Amino acid sequence: MKTITTIKLIKLSASLFVVAFLANCTSTTVDEFRQGETGIESDESIVILGRRQASDYETRSEFVECVGERMTRGEGAISVVPEQEFIDAMFPWFEPRTAPLRTGDLEQLMAEDVVARKMNEFRIRNIVWVDGRTETSGRTGSISCTVGPAGGGCFGFGTWEDDANFDARVWDVSSLRNVGTINADATGQSYLPALVVPIPLIARVEANACSRLATQLKDFVNGS
Amino acid sequence: MRLVNTANKAILSRLTILFVAGLLNACGASSVIIEGNFPTPNINKMPLSVAVYYDDALREFAYMEYTETGREEINIESGLSHIQLFDAVLPAMFDQVVNVSSLEDAVSQNVDAVFAPAIEEFQLALPAKTKLDVYEVWIKYNMRLLTSEGDYIADWVLTSYGKTPTETFRSVENGINEATVVALRDLASSFSLSFAQVPEVRDWLSSL
Numbered sequence: 001m002k003t004i005t006t007i008k009l010i011k012l013s014a015s016l017f018v019v020a021f022l023a024n025c026t027s028t029t030v031d032e033f034r035q036g037e038t039g040i041e042s043d044e045s046i047v048i049l050g051r052r053q054a055s056d057y058e059t060r061s062e063f064v065e066c067v068g069e070r071m072t073r074g075e076g077a078i079s080v081v082p083e084q085e086f087i088d089a090m091f092p093w094f095e096p097r098t099a100p101l102r103t104g105d106l107e108q109l110m111a112e113d114v115v116a117r118k119m120n121e122f123r124i125r126n127i128v129w130v131d132g133r134t135e136t137s138g139r140t141g142s143i144s145c146t147v148g149p150a151g152g153g154c155f156g157f158g159t160w161e162d163d164a165n166f167d168a169r170v171w172d173v174s175s176l177r178n179v180g181t182i183n184a185d186a187t188g189q190s191y192l193p194a195l196v197v198p199i200p201l202i203a204r205v206e207a208n209a210c211s212r213l214a215t216q217l218k219d220f221v222n223g224s
Numbered sequence: 225m226r227l228v229n230t231a232n233k234a235i236l237s238r239l240t241i242l243f244v245a246g247l248l249n250a251c252g253a254s255s256v257i258i259e260g261n262f263p264t265p266n267i268n269k270m271p272l273s274v275a276v277y278y279d280d281a282l283r284e285f286a287y288m289e290y291t292e293t294g295r296e297e298i299n300i301e302s303g304l305s306h307i308q309l310f311d312a313v314l315p316a317m318f319d320q321v322v323n324v325s326s327l328e329d330a331v332s333q334n335v336d337a338v339f340a341p342a343i344e345e346f347q348l349a350l351p352a353k354t355k356l357d358v359y360e361v362w363i364k365y366n367m368r369l370l371t372s373e374g375d376y377i378a379d380w381v382l383t384s385y386g387k388t389p390t391e392t393f394r395s396v397e398n399g400i401n402e403a404t405v406v407a408l409r410d411l412a413s414s415f416s417l418s419f420a421q422v423p424e425v426r427d428w429l430s431s432l
Contacts, residue, residue: 056356058389091263092413096406097385114266 026188026208030216036172036179039223044125045079046071046221047086048168051131052096063166063210064130070214076222081122089118107176124173126221130213132166134206143194154194163187164209168217180220184213253288253296256397258305260405265316265416270429273320275330275372277340278307287346292353298396300348302404310341313412317419330372336432337377338370344381348400351390358387359399361407367415369425378424384411 040046048068050059061083068080087094093115100106106127110116143156164186172179188203285303288296314321324330330338342365349360363384369377386407388399419425 056358058358058387060389088263090266092265092267092409092416095409095413097410098413098417114268118266 026186026203026205028184028186028205028208028212030185030212031183032180032216032220033182034180034220036175036177037223038126038170038172038179038221040078040125040221044123045081046126046128047081047083047122047124048128048130049083049086049094049099051129053099053101054131057133058096059130059132059166063132063206066207066210067130067168067214067217070211071218071221074218076218076224078218078221081124086122089122090115103171103176103178106171106173110173110176119173126179127171127173128217128221129169129171130166131169132164134162134164134209137161137163141192143192143198145194153196154198155196156194158192158194159189161187161189162203162205164205166209166213168213170217170220182213182216182220184209184216186212253299254397255299255301256400258300258302258401258404258408260305260401260408262309262312262408262412264312265412267316267416269316270318270420272318272337272432273322273333273335274314274318275322275324275333275335275338276310276314277324277327277330277338278310279340279342282306282342285343285346287348289348289350298348298400300346300400300404302346302408305404305408306341306343309408309412313416314339317416327370327374330370330374333372335372337428338372338374340368340370342366342368350396351399357390359390359396359403360387361385361400361403363407363411365411369428377428378422380422380424382411382415382418384408384414386410 048064048071050061050064052058064083068082071078072080092098093109093112100109110119137160139158139160141156141158143154143158145154146152164184166184168182168184169178170180170182171177186205186209188205188208190203191201193199193201283303285306286299286301289298289300291297320335322333322335324333324338327338327340343363344366345362345364347362349356349358351357351359354360365382365384366379367382368379371377384407386403386405386409388402388406390399394402420429
């Protein structure tokens, strides 16, 4: 009798796992809006900066780093100046309160000889402004765990949806113009079934948004 | 048998002391000493010699955050980081900068001006209280510029703001430290870029 119950439990957990695993996928949409010609020489670099002006969120530096790191790899790799290195070298011109919000502000900034000289030292061709965040919604389900003298375990099921939405605006430093915008939107459902042991099946929405945005940005900056 | 009992009692009393000490420690306020790196501003220097005076209130500045029930919660010590920040910023702004231990010492230094910053207010917003996913810090300063004889040149208020997002494995102490460092960088950027635009400072500069 006990064996049948155990087999049933294993079957149930296995089918739950398979269902959750199949459903645990991420869908990503990338939109590109080109406003000008692009292209980069082998001795030129770009810098990717996160927008941090919003009052209730700020673009995570880890996401900015992820996009930058992926753009330096593979075919058509681009030299990317690390965000913090650039901000520190340009201090105090690219702090949250002083960073240029429009290309017109960049034009004013480039009129400062110290800024223009530093930008030239880095051989910056494009400034890419990344703005966005990952939001979690639709949390449902519950999991309860118990611990007793004979051992412990959890039982239940939890699920939630993650939505990563990021914009990347590309500025051309030589023409002081906005040359295009790329948007990456990734959504995915995560699951946490628990039958004795919780099994997290996490949708990697931010990682997918990073990967797709980096690929698209690389092509865009290379002008292909 | 008696020896075993005595040893047990000693262990028990030590454990009790440890437990009580741990309990008291858990009830006490935690402390954060602000630490960060402040880059040198990339700006044009002004041809001025300035003496800087940090008073004890600035050197030892600490802010205590209280719980809603009035219990001491977090003590934030930021005096040293303020001095590190000004020590990084001022030499990039002025040709010559000297530190003085009192306003009277500035007279013998033969400088154009004496700069004496002061913190007027410090505010902290914790995610647990605001229900937002960010740690926030506001600091209000009173910047004073005097002649080497101690006469008034300018006196202006400057506010700085810093925030940092909550993260899964980020401690409250780390969140406060990061937000304060952002606020200190904000102070450095607004101070260095707006100094010559303060009306009294601008008038004084044009009179030199």
